Amino acid sequence: MSILRFHAIKESLAYKYVKIEEKERRSDLFGKNVFNENTMRQYLTKDAFMGVINAIQHGKKIDRNIADQVASSMKDWALSKGVTHYTHWFQPLTGITAEKHDAFFETVGNGMAIEKFGGDQLVQQEPDASSFPSGGIRNTFEARGYTAWDPTSPAFIYETTLCIPTIFVAYTGEALDYKTPLLRALNAVDNAATEVCKYFDKNVKKVTSSLGWEQEYFLIDKLLAASRPDIMLTGRTLLGHSSAKGQQLDDHYFGAIPRRALNFMRDLETECMLLGIPAKTRHNEVAPNQFELAPIYEEANLAVDHNSLLMDVMGRVASRHNFKVLFHEKPFVNMNGSGKHNNWSLSTDTGVNLLGPGKTPMSNLQFLTFFINTIKAVHEHEELLRAAIATASNEHRLGAGEAPPAIISVFIGKQLTKVLEELEGVTKGKLSPQEKTDLKLNVVGKIPDVLLDNTDRNRTSPFAFTGNKFEFRAVGSTANCGNPMTILNTIVAKQLKDFKVEVDTLIENKGLKKDEAIFNVIREYIKSCRNILFEGNGYGEAWEKEAKKRGLSNHKTTPEALKAKMSKKTIDLFEEMNVMSRIETQARYDIELESYIKHIQIESRVLGDIARNHVVPTAVKYQNILIENVKGLKEIFEADYKALAKEQISLIKAISKHIEGINTNVTKMTNERKKLNTLADNEKKAHGYCNDVKPIFNDIRYHCDKLELLVDDEIWPLTKYRELLFTR
Missing domain, CATH: 1.20.120.1560 (Four Helix Bundle (Hemerythrin (Met), subunit A))
Structure with missing residues (x-):
């Protein structure tokens, strides 16, 4: 073999396995480097603490005096941990995170210096907006842009720098990042879902969108990767004949984790614990040298931040272990690619998972309301949902190797399909000729108590119900989760808003009781969106033909899929839900095309x-x-x-x-x-x-x-x- 290959393999095989010792329990490590609620209680005054909590929980604005107190306390905490710099950490539309480090250090004259960090520096900074993708919103001669503190995502310390999660907007106010539209979408779904929840529980004051992502990735020896210009410059192999042995023996999936990879994982998980990323699961994936990390579910905005942070951390930890981590959706031909399944649900401030079936008819009716409205939202906006995962790299993955196809459909399993079919046929309180019920709707008590094991899994489904959540499986491994989560929460918010109007109209104009009105509306939804439901093989040619008959889109290429983002329907949707203006939508379309x-x-x-x-x-x-x-x-x-x-x-x-x-x-x-x-x-x-x-x-x-x-x-x-x- 060539000298370069020989030395790369020789060095790789000579790698010394260093045993990673975990001296502290993970529960003790968790959040040590995060300015979280525990830390705030120690460092903030009562007024400052309540100011931040009110901002997080109720969206109240933090006044200047509180901001100064928070900044001072953050600085003291950071200095106690050996931190020298701070940065506004944000997620521009480049697909990676951005940061500019400033020292706490300030001179005060007479050869004296102090560490300084005030409310001004905490709340707002000014990076160059023209140097990031803006879709024409900002020109080179119009460089001003602002980062602004997001108190709902706690500051953290990474490698001697205090990182403050922020939004990033243009001087003229338009969003130039993933976080800003996501926060707006989360607010929209909170408002819409809370209003619908009041049909079932007047005590609900807030609904939170939760996200549990599953990050798949490849680990390749750093020196071997460096010998491949295509891997180093594009993240994938542009050529290379398949190995005689690949994944065909199914001997890697869930197998014993190779020791070197395990050392990397343990080191990575320690970093995750310190940063408050609740890493829970690790395992071998299907392809050789492919792995997965999954955390415990979190509030969607925080989960998006944690995934973006994790991808940064993974690269640095991998380098310490002489690895290069590949996030590309299809780095090797004829083998499984990598996805980032987005597991999504909605929960109330009273502790109820709105996509978790309850044990009583009324809680089942609440479940059905949110379950069917979500399906309806996907049916109405399937092209937009496809556009949410359209990238040059994900284009290689969709439709092969257990990845979903480009056709968006919803899998709910045989048992729930049967439930919906029965509900669709109910008239005047009759479930079947043999069984009668009143309009307290014991009919919906037909749902099994536990659906987790009653719902099969369909690896080819892009959007599947998995017992108490929906899994958006089509999201690619390089993606910033903020984009698909913005779109999913927006379309569900719009659907819930429309649903409430329909129910209220039936109550006010038709004199129906609340439960009866709800049931009538969701029953019509079942009829109207059955075309989006599909239980079979998503790879088959038969499904492509069937999907076409059903009127479902099949946009196999990214330029074709992205067009949905500029339709009148999409622009009106984002403007109505106050998620993005026409200018912001156009800018994102231009950026993604470019x-x-x-x-x-x-x-x-x-x-x-x-x-x-x-x-x-x-x-x-x-x-x-x-x-x-x-x-x-x-x-x-x-x-x-x-x-x-x-x-x-x-x-x-x-x-x-x-x-x-x-x-x-x-x-x-x-x-x-x-x-x-x-x-x-x-x-x-x-x-x-x-x-x-x-x-x-x-x-x-x-x-x-x-x-x-x-x-x-x-x-x-x-x-x-x-x-x-x-x-x-």
């Missing part, structure tokens, strides 16, 4: 470089060795050399064919790219990169991967799949 173009553009350039500067020269080198071999045979055996050199000559021809295939297609790809780069219209450019540039990747890869099998392993320059996936 991001798609740039991702494909970068991959195209990297692939062309590797193919021409790594693969072709190596193939020519090996071809020359074969040519010299044939010449030698001719010198020795003269007349018989053709028979003796038959295989070598065949190899020489095959190599020439693949070299020609590579050069022809790289030239074609480059010319297509140049042509598209002259376009000013990003929609046309995105479709061009999708339909004219990206398909050529497969042709180039085909020839490169064939050469990998033909060329001597001793000189092949790129680390192979078997080495990337099975060197541990």
Whole structure:
């Protein structure tokens, strides 16, 4: 093998396993580096503490005096832990987090200095808004933008820096991040759901959206990854022949965690505990060197922050263990990709999970109300939900290797399907000819007490009910959860708002009792949204045909899927629910199109470089060795050399064919790219990169991967799949 590959594998195998010792219980470590409620009780005055709690629980504004007290206490706490700097930590539309560190240090004259941090620095900062994606909201000569403290997500300390979670908005007020629209969506669903909850319990004052994400990822040796330009620059392998052994034996999933990976996990989980990230589950995933981490459920805004923070922390901890962590949705062909399942539910401040069936008819009616309204919301906005998970990287994953297809459908299981079918047929209080009921609706008591084990799992479903929550399985592993959570909470809020109007109309205009009105509305919803319900194989061609008959969209590419974000229906939805203005919606659409173009553009350039500067020269080198071999045979055996050199000559021809295939297609790809780069219209450019540039990747890869099998392993320059996936 090549010298680079040899040394990378040698160093990888020489990795010294360091036993990670956990000297403290995790419960004792949890939140030690977080300015959480416990810490605030120790450091804040009563007035300051109540000011922050009221902001968190009731959305009340924190006045300047309180902000100064909080800032002073944060500083004292941070200094006691050896912190030197602070930063406003935010999530711009780049897909990664951002931070600018400032020291507490201030000079006061006469050679004196102090540590200073006041309310002004806590509440607001001014980063350069023109240097982040803005979709045209900000120009280079209009650089002003603001980060503003989000008190609902606690500050934390990471690597000697006090990190303050913030929103990020333009000077003109538009959101330039994922957090701002999410907070608005959470407020919308809180208001709408609380109003509906009052039908069942007048004491409900707040409804909280909860999220439990499941982060899948690959761990690749750092040196082996560094030997692959495609992994380092795009996060995935743009070429490489499949290993003889991959995941076909199903021997990695839930298997014993490799010791080196386990050391990484234990170190990572310690960091998580200190940062208040409630990491709970770890296990091997299906593909070799693929793993998963899942936390305990949290309030959605905090859960989104924790996932973004986790991805940062994972990269740093992986580096300490000589790993590179890959979040790309499909880093290796012919193997499972990585998702980030978003498990979503709604809970009241009285402690009730609104998607958890109760043991009485009334609590079951409440469950059915939120359950069916969620299904109705997905049915009404399935294209928008598809757009929520549309990215260049997730495009590779959808529809293969246990990942959901591009068609959005809802899986609820046979038992609940039967329940809905029976409810749909109920008229005048009759469940069936044999059974009567009054309109206290004992009919809904037919729901089993425990649905957790009565609902099967469908790995091909993009949106599945799993007993007491919905699992949005189509979200990609690189995604910021804020985007899909903003859209899901918004469409549910809109649906609940409309539902309440319909119920109140029946009560006021038709004289129906409350329970009867609720039941009549949800029964009609069952009838109207049955097309979104699907229990079968999402990969089958039959489902594509059936989905088309049902009127469901099947947007397989990102540019096609993203169009839903600019429909009148979407713009009106976001404006009505006060989640995003038309300008903000347009900006996000433009940013996501541009991001798609740039991702494909970068991959195209990297692939062309590797193919021409790594693969072709190596193939020519090996071809020359074969040519010299044939010449030698001719010198020795003269007349018989053709028979003796038959295989070598065949190899020489095959190599020439693949070299020609590579050069022809790289030239074609480059010319297509140049042509598209002259376009000013990003929609046309995105479709061009999708339909004219990206398909050529497969042709180039085909020839490169064939050469990998033909060329001597001793000189092949790129680390192979078997080495990337099975060197541990």
